[in-house]
Amino acid sequence: MNFLLDKEHQAIFDKAKAYSLEYLAPITQQLESSPDLLKEKMKDLAEQGFYGLGIPIDMGGKGYSYLxxxxxxxxxxxxxxxxxxxxxxxxxxxxxIATFYEGIAPEILTLVPDLACGNKTTAFALTEGGSGCDPSATEAYAELDGDVYRIHGTKDWITNAKDADYFNVMVKDGKDSKNMIILFVPANVPGLRSLENRERMIGNGMFVGGVEFDNCVVPKSNLLSAEGFKEALKAIDVARVFTPAIAIGVAQQAVDSVCAYLGQRESFGKPILTNQGVQWQVAEMTTKIEAARCLLYKTAAVMDSGEPVALTAAMNKLFATDVAMEVTVRCAQLFGAEGLMKSAPIVQAMALAKMLQVIDGTTEIQKIVVGRSIARQYLPRK
Ligand SMILES: Cc1cc2nc3c(=O)[nH]c(=O)nc-3n(C[C@H](O)[C@H](O)[C@H](O)COP(=O)(O)OP(=O)(O)OC[C@H]3O[C@@H](n4cnc5c(N)ncnc54)[C@H](O)[C@@H]3O)c2cc1C
Incomplete structure (x- = not known):
């Protein structure tokens, strides 16, 4: 067991951090309001080799581990x-798409190299107006009609729905079925229409909104999985490794920035950072971030080992996003009036931390997963 990052892993982190601080941090405000700029920067990310990370090398990807x-x-x-x-x-x-779905149609796999280098983009459509935390309330459905599926229904809150070339869509297997399936749906099928962007407090350069499927027809071979719930849970576990990674980066940057600011800014004739009351806050925040980072790296290691990850991933998501929320709010206070400026990065950081607490299973859902898992060990078996 080794808790330390080796040089190769450290270099991966350093490259990503250096790139984002040099090229993305200065334009965060513009990225908020300009979808075109955001797309241009996504292309830059592809050119820098940040796409296709989890896709095996022989399929055109980078073959990265979860860590x-x-x-x-x-x-x-x-x-x-x-x-x-x-x-x-x-x-x-x-x-x-590249690695999870057994028996996936070869025609779909031929698209993987284009996905791996960012030439084509995708979206995952699960949420609906009436089903967020509870996917069993899904109403959208697909009906098998000879050799094709006909898809009906409306999804909501779908990231990249306007620009995606392909959708992985989770629907019921028939109008009255309880079973869920996942279908691969090209964006250009007749009847597919993206709806309005949801204006949010953060990230409006990125489209997040509805998508309608009005009798969309796809070949039967576009079935990615007949066990939609199982596959969706696997996909959500993946996200519960990485949203915490983002939460930790955001929280650490908030602490770094506020320390740089308070190291210079004076009150009562000395830098504010010299006050013990401030340093103790920095100590508490840094310790929590480091603890979240340890849990993140452990979760990634569990994922890489192939062992069951749902419980660890839920704790990871719960803890890191709560830490990010707490840290960004505390840092905003430490920035004083500067932290209230509409354009202040800490304001975006707070909003992002809140977003991270909601997506990929809310804080409450993580507590349900963890709490039930523990309680199950102690409650009498039925
Ligand atoms: C920026 C953004 C991007 C998104 N992108 C996508 C995407 O690409 N694809 C996609 O499919 N979805 C996406 N979503 C949707 C997201 O996954 C849902 O918002 C999330 O699952 C929560 O669902 P909801 O908002 O409907 O909350 P609801 O289900 O309405 O829940 C409301 C509140 O009640 C709490 N709650 C619910 N049930 C319980 C319970 N049993 N016990 C205690 N508390 C409970 C919740 O935690 C929450 O606080 C996105 C959302 C956002 C904000």
């Missing part, structure tokens, strides 16, 4: 949590 990927997203989040989020989402969906 290596975590380090990339943690590093990138120092300069832009939103770009780190969007990149990991793309990389996750693409890795899942």
């Amino acid at each position: 290596q990927m975590s380090l990339v997203y943690e590093g990138l989040a120092h300069g832009s949590g939103i770009m780190a989020f969007l990149l990991q989402l793309q990389n996750n969906i693409n890795m899942e």
